[in-house]
Amino acid sequence: MEKKRKQLRIFEIWRRLKKNRLAVVAFFILILLILTAVFAPLLAPHSYSQQNAKLANAPPSARHPLGNDRLGRDILSRLIYGARQSLQMGIIAVAIAATIGIALGTVAGFYGGWVDNLSMRLLDIYQAIPMFLLCVSLAAVMGPSLHNAIIALGIGIVPGYARIMRASVLTVREKEYIEAARAINASDARIILKHIVPNAIGPLIVQITMGVGSCILAGSALSFIGLGVQPPVPEWGAMISEARKVMREYPTHALYPGLCVMISVLACNLLGDGLRDALDPRLKN
Numbered sequence: 657m658e659k660k661r662k663q664l665r666i667f668e669i670w671r672r673l674k675k676n677r678l679a680v681v682a683f684f685i686l687i688l689l690i691l692t693a694v695f696a697p698l699l700a701p702h703s704y705s706q707q708n709a710k711l712a713n714a715p716p717s718a719r720h721p722l723g724n725d726r727l728g729r730d731i732l733s734r735l736i737y738g739a740r741q742s743l744q745m746g747i748i749a750v751a752i753a754a755t756i757g758i759a760l761g762t763v764a765g766f767y768g769g770w771v772d773n774l775s776m777r778l779l780d781i782y783q784a785i786p787m788f789l790l791c792v793s794l795a796a797v798m799g800p801s802l803h804n805a806i807i808a809l810g811i812g813i814v815p816g817y818a819r820i821m822r823a824s825v826l827t828v829r830e831k832e833y834i835e836a837a838r839a840i841n842a843s844d845a846r847i848i849l850k851h852i853v854p855n856a857i858g859p860l861i862v863q864i865t866m867g868v869g870s871c872i873l874a875g876s877a878l879s880f881i882g883l884g885v886q887p888p889v890p891e892w893g894a895m896i897s898e899a900r901k902v903m904r905e906y907p908t909h910a911l912y913p914g915l916c917v918m919i920s921v922l923a924c925n926l927l928g929d930g931l932r933d934a935l936d937p938r939l940k941n
């Protein structure tokens with residue numbers, strides 16, 4: 657019965673989401689980007705690191721649809737492989753932040769008292785440091801690499817997820833079914849895992865979706881300043897950084913990866929808006 661209710665809930669959310677055409681388009685764009693990243697070796701027409709000095713800054717051709725960069729590498733192939741790095745930074749960083757934030761926000765909201773006050777004051781101190789500055793500092797200390805950039809981004813955005821989860825838990829813990837669970841002497845762990853988290857995580861789904869776009873953008877910025885993905889591995893932000901040297905003569909070298917970043921971030925934001933409307937019970941038809 658519980659499984660059937662969840663299936664009906666998911667079906668209802670999808671039915672309402674389909675009414676937002678922009679959100680549906682954004683959803684399929686993200687699916688396409690993920691598939692592109694997963695199957696990059698099959699989709700890329702050339703190796704991302706293969707250089708040909710004779711084709712340096714060559715214009716688009718049948719063999720190289722988007723042309724070649726200043727080292728003669730195929731731009732299309734590098735964009736396809738670059739999706740892997742950018743999406744990894746977005747998805748894994750948000751997964752790290754959401755995991756820590758859900759745990760911290762749930763404990764603070766459920767127990768309240770000094771636990772809540774201590775947690776929130778620590779987050780206040782945490783948020784006094786600008787997020788991107790914190791990420792840059794962490795990435796610089798740990799050393800420039802994809803994995804360190806992901807860790808820095810994940811740590812840097814924890815407070816937002818913790819606060820949203822705490823606010824949702826404060827509402828859910830006053831519900832009748834929580835009182836009923838306490839009345840039958842259910843343990844705190846069971847109440848949290850079976851009742852609190854499943855019913856409080858809804859608002860966080862929207863934040864997670866939008867957070868992926870924000871982390872893709874921040875990760876590209878880290879790579880742009882040399883603290884993210886390192887050459888010769890392609891990443892959209894790093895490709896824009898490399899294109900600075902020839903941007904005046906060949907602006908498309910920076911335009912293509914910039915468009916990829918813009919489209920992916922826009923798709924995450926549009927899908928997040930659609931999910932927010934689909935998950936809001938006040939908008940039920």
